[in-house]
Amino acid sequence: MDPLIPxxxxxxxxxxxxxxxxxxxLLADxxxxxxxxxxAFVAHAVGYGIAAGAGALVAPQLPADARTLLLALALMAVGGSTLFAARLRDRLDGWRLPGPIVAALGVGMLALGDRSQFLVFALSARTPAPILAATGATLAATAVAFVAATLGERGWSRLPFTILRPIIGALLLGTSAATALTALRLA
Known part of the structure; x- marks a missing residue:
């Protein structure tokens, strides 16, 4: 399976x-x-690269059905967590570093081990080309970050997340269920 598009x-x-x-x-403002x-690009590229590398390291230790079940678990974690609003605990106001460094460290800390990196880890475990999973994820995260940066904090917060969260959650949870059924050979 080519993991770039998924x-x-x-x-x-x-x-x-x-x-x-x-x-x-917030930081773009x-x-x-x-x-x-x-x-943000550097943080995403490094984070997804590490996740893809870890997935490639684990892949030989798992049978094919276990790798598919791992992907189903990752999709379930991602889908379930999309149902909850994203809140920041720290606005990084006290950081006195240059903008790119604050963005790289701040985004890197938020993204470290998050749901999307777990998904890239699971996708990378299922493919002989984990670099494609890292590339696709980095491009997607960068595109979302660009939209957020362009809109700014006020514009981003006005998007209809109360409508989007259940729709996105349902799509990802449905995909998780189908993937789990395939892994368990029930579908």
Whole structure:
């Protein structure tokens, strides 16, 4: 299975309801779109690269059905968590570093081990080309971050997330169920 498109779609959907775009929108208001995007891109590329590498390392240890079930679990985690609103605990107001560094560190800390990275890990475990999963996820996360940076904090918060969250959650949870049935050989 070529993971580029599935990673792109899943991370795009999950990213709309995740915390990193909220932080990117906030930081873009403070530092500007280009500086914030530079840091966000680096954070996403490194994070998804690590997740894909870890998935490639685990893949030989798991049978094919277990890798498919791992993907179903990742989709379930992503789908379930999209149902809840993304809130920031820290606006990084006290950080006195340059904009790209604040964005890279802030987005990197929020994204470290998050649901989208778990999804890339699971997708990478199912494919001989994990770099494609990392690439698709990085492109999707960067696209969502760009929209958030362009809209800014006020514009991003006005998007209809109360409508989007249940729709995205249902899509991802439905895909998770279908994937689990395939892994268990019930479908």
């Amino acid at each position: 990673a792109f779609i899943a991370v795009m959907l999950a990213g709309l309801t995740d915390r990193p775009p909220v932080l990117v929108a 403070r530092f500007g779109v280009s500086r914030t995007m530079a840091g």
